[in-house]
Amino acid sequence: MKTYLELFRVNGVTRVLLSQLVARFPHGMLSIAFLIHVESVHHSYAAAGLVVGAISLGEAIAGPISSRLMARWGMRPLLFSMMVVAALTLSVMAIFPLSVPVLVLLGFIGGCAFPPIQPAVRTIYPKLVPDRLLTPLFSLDASAQEIIWIVGPVLTTFIAVQIGSVTAVLTAMAFLVGGGIWFITSPSVGQVRIPLSKRRLGGVLSRPPVIISTLLGLTLVACFAAVEAGIIGLFGDQDPQAGWILAIYALGSLVGGLAWGHLPIAPWSMTRRLLLVTVGLAAALIFPNFWWLSLTLFISGLGVAPALTVLFANVSATMKFSETAESYAWIGSGQLVGAGLGSAVAGLCIDHFGAVSAIAAAGIFAVLTTLGALVTKRWSPDLRGSHGAPLPDTGPIETIS
Structure with a gap:
């Protein structure tokens, strides 16, 4: 805890951390909000999953492009213009x-316009x-973002049930x-200048840490999305218990991140942390009731934030600074594709086999992620023993002989 207290004493950290957290709060709300909204209007979880998937797909496709444009246009103009378009759509x-x-078409457009806050802040x-x-x-950061998933589902389900x-x-x-607006107007955002990358778009995917983190992030977040849809399908979109279970799931991630997320990262770290996620989800299938799901998903959540920490730390320590924004964007795109995939698969499972099958699908995604971490x-x-900072951007220097 002493390390975390030292972080908050660094000028600018508190505002950047909190403002980006608020700006990214919709990620913990929109999936549930549109699942409930579209299902209530069209009476189909499959249709709701398609709409949520379209939003995620749009953001996934646009993320790497908009992240590169931050170097050319600057963070503030790009983030502000995209924020306005996304909010309106x-x-x-x-x-x-x-x-x-x-709805699918507009969801795709709104997703494309969603501002790349995460790549910006990690840069x-x-x-x-x-x-x-x-x-x-x-x-x-990985632990604090779980506040989004603790408060977001509860707040969304409460508002949807009580108001609409x-x-x-x-x-x-x-x-x-x-x-x-709070994040964009932060002095730190105006002070950082991202150098133009010398690689073509997508060139960073040739680096193993980036492609591995992108693929593992995809299946890991597909797991979360399937759990989210499965819990809502199990308890119904009018029952606040769904929001509480998802909040407990995220609380486990918050606890795990604060307890273990700062530990040195070794090649085995990802696999060990994902095993906890997988075991918890497998146990959740035994007794799919409120109390058992709360316990098992809390256990599963303990490995989530520490696993996400590995994904981003591996990229930070192996890429040049000019390449980090795009690298984080590709990881974010993988996660967004995973969110859409998980929601769509879970929606189909719920409509054809029942809500518990969506949680089983989440377990399969978790197994795939664990096996992927083991293979790679x-x-x-x-x-271990590394500071984890990005590699410096270097180039030829002209000399006079």
Whole structure:
């Protein structure tokens, strides 16, 4: 805890950490809000899963492109313009009664316009703190973001049940705009300049840490999305117990991140942390009731934030600073594709086999992620004793002889 307290004493860390947390809060709300909204309008979890998947797919495709544009246009202009478009598009989807194809199309556009807050903030971090505090900061960020998944589901289900799903979506947009403005106007955002990358778009995927983190992030988040849909399908979109279970799941991740996320990262770290996620989900299938699911998903959640810490720390320690924003964006894109895939698969499972089958699908995604981490262990960097800072950008220097 002493390390985390030291982080908050660094000028600018508190505002950047909290503002980006608020700006990213819709990620913990929109999936549930649109699942509830579309299902209540069109009476189909499969249709709701398609709409959520379209939003995630749009953000996944646009993420690497917009992250590179931050180096060319600057963080502030890009983030602000995308924030406005996303807020307007997603609000229209909630306010007006639209057909499923139109919702899918607008969801894709809104997803494409979603501002790349996560790549931006993870690019800022190495310039914000000393190298020795970078890995703890990644851990704190991965742990703090679980607040999104603790408060978000409970808040969304409460608003949707008590007021309406339209209000739930608009509340998420209020967080996006308010948090986005708070983050964009932060002095740290204006001070960081991202050098133009010498690689072509997608060139960073040739580096093993990036492609491994992207693929593992995809299946890991597909697991979370399937759990989310499965819990909502099991308890119904009018039962606040669904939100509480998902909040407990995220609370486990928060506890795990604060307890273990700052530990030195070895090649085996990812596999060990994912085993906890997998075992908890497998146990959840035994007795799918409120108390048992709360216990097993809390256990599963203990490995989530520490596993995410490994994904981002591996990239930070192996890539040049000019390449980190795009690298983080590809990881984010993988996670967003995973969110869409998990929601779509879970929606189909619920409609055809029942809600418990969605949790089983989440367990399969967790097994695939664990096996992937085991197979790719040989390409994972050993960061024990490393500061984890990005590699410096170097180039030829002209000399006079």
